[in-house]
Amino acid sequence: MLYSYQKDVLKKAKPNWLYALDTGTGKTILALHHYLKHNQGEPLLVVQPPAKLREGGWSREIQRVADYYNIEIIYNELSYGKIAKDWHLYKGYFVIFDECHYIKNPTSQRGKAALSLAKISTNFVLLSATPSSNGWIDTINYFLMFGFYKNKTQFMKRHAIYETKFFGNKTVKVVSGWKEQDYLKRLYQSISTKLSKDECLDLPPLVFEDVYFKKSKEYEIVRKNRVLETNEGKIAFDTIMKLQHGLRYYANQKDKLSYTEMLAEGTEENIVIFYYYQQEKENLINLLGKSKTIYEVSGKVNKLPDREEWPNLKNTITLVQYQAGAAGIELQYANVVIFYTPTYSYQDYDQALGRCYRNGQTKKVTVYRYITKNSIEEAVYEALAEKKDFTEELFREYVGGTI
Known part of the structure; x- marks a missing residue:
């Protein structure tokens, strides 16, 4: 069921992984094969945007994979709208976070719940074409999930460069840059795969x-x-x-x-x-x-x-x-x-x-x-x-x- 490029990506991925693949490159099928490769019999949980849950795409693809291999895949689905309330119900699941940019903010309720869910999972996969569209600030929660930092404060103290800006009589410190960017790149590359459409598919113009x-x-x-x-x-x-x-x-x-x-x-x-x-x-x-x-x-x-x-x-x-x-x-x-x-x-x-x-x-x-x-x-x-x-x-x- 996989293209050659998907098989190559799957070989390199570790049990906990971030797939930063362009939209339309088959992240769903790839993530399901990642689960089949690394699970130890535990059920699957797919966390996804509400619109995608309503549309039913994951259910269809899971059934298609199950039918293809003549196996049963036990799974549950959870929307990002309910993750803050229900994350604790899924201890011991293998978790796929679809469109993981929804949980990139480590101080939001959704981001905190995702981090907690990752900690009680057996393994987890992050999927998004745009996991860090705003740069390193968007990677913090991912780094926390992979255990590289204890919290956002630790990350910011080590890497953020601040400058003071004036708004009327008030002064505010804002992030103007980042320290140790080569180190951050190595960390990011150690947990992720990034591919563009041009590298993967022979699509029409x-x-x-x-x-x-x-x-x-x-x-x-x-x-x-x-x-x-x-x-x-x-x-x-x-x-x-x-x-x-x-x-x-x-x-x-x-x-x-x-x-x-x-x-x-x-x-x-x-x-x-x-x-x-x-x-x-x-x-x-x-x-x-x-x-x-x-x-x-x-x-x-x-x-x-x-x-x-x-x-x-x-x-x-x-x-x-x-x-x-x-x-x-x-x-x-x-x-x-x-x-x-x-x-x-x-x-x-x-x-x-x-x-x-x-x-x-x-x-x-x-x-x-x-x-x-x-x-x-x-x-x-x-x-x-x-x-x-x-x-x-x-x-x-x-x-x-x-x-």
Whole structure:
């Protein structure tokens, strides 16, 4: 069931391991074979994002492996939403942490529960295409799980370089760099395998088409006045967060909607649209719902086609909210991807790219990125191109340069 590159990776891995493999390279099947190789008869626990648990992918793959080898695999599944409450119920399990970037924060309840669960497991596996998208700060909980450090404080005292920043009359120490990075790299390499798609798969092409729009009148009003008159009354953008949302939302909704209608009318290919705002979803459904079959992944809805339907599926639109479906779902039935509004998170962006362009995709995948010229969207995509989040600090720099 394994590709040659998967077999090579499995040979090198130790019982406790981190697989940092690109989305679509078969991490699920690889992790299950890792369990088959290293377990001593104990049951398996798969901890995963809620959306993936609802979708049922792990159950299907476990059954497929069991049927292939004519064996029984005893397992349980646990969502990251319940790990803080239920981790203690799984002592003596072999644990797979899927999309392990969900537990990278060692001070969160979820991160603490994952660390405790790893300690009472027989062995554990960490899976993610982006386990440390923000650098060494994201690796701390992994290092704690592997026993290299006692706690975050010990790690920070040894490796963090601080500088003092001034915010009005207040001073704050922030991390500006890291000490002993060669040592940290050796530690990380001793517990992990990293592979890109290019090293693993012979996939069809991935093509990017950047679609540019002019700024809307509303955008300029929000940018200059921080107040917008709407049918519902005046909206004030008097905080950083409100201004961020205002500029992103009002960049150019009208032209984006029209362009999407044009794309959808010109093809029967299956389309995935990544969006951010609820109103965007409602506008798209109202526009496309009469001529297309609509699927949806959001915080409240998880409606996707059954795999049995994929070979004959056409003329569909799948609307995916970044926060709910950027990770943990498979959408290989679609080969047209639209980034309707950019996400500020490089991790979400990278994960979203891998929903369609992954193992099992047989068609060329075209990615349309909607970018409003001379707007916040250009600044966001510049950060994402450098594999960085678009942070509040970058936003403040943007605002300072345009107002």
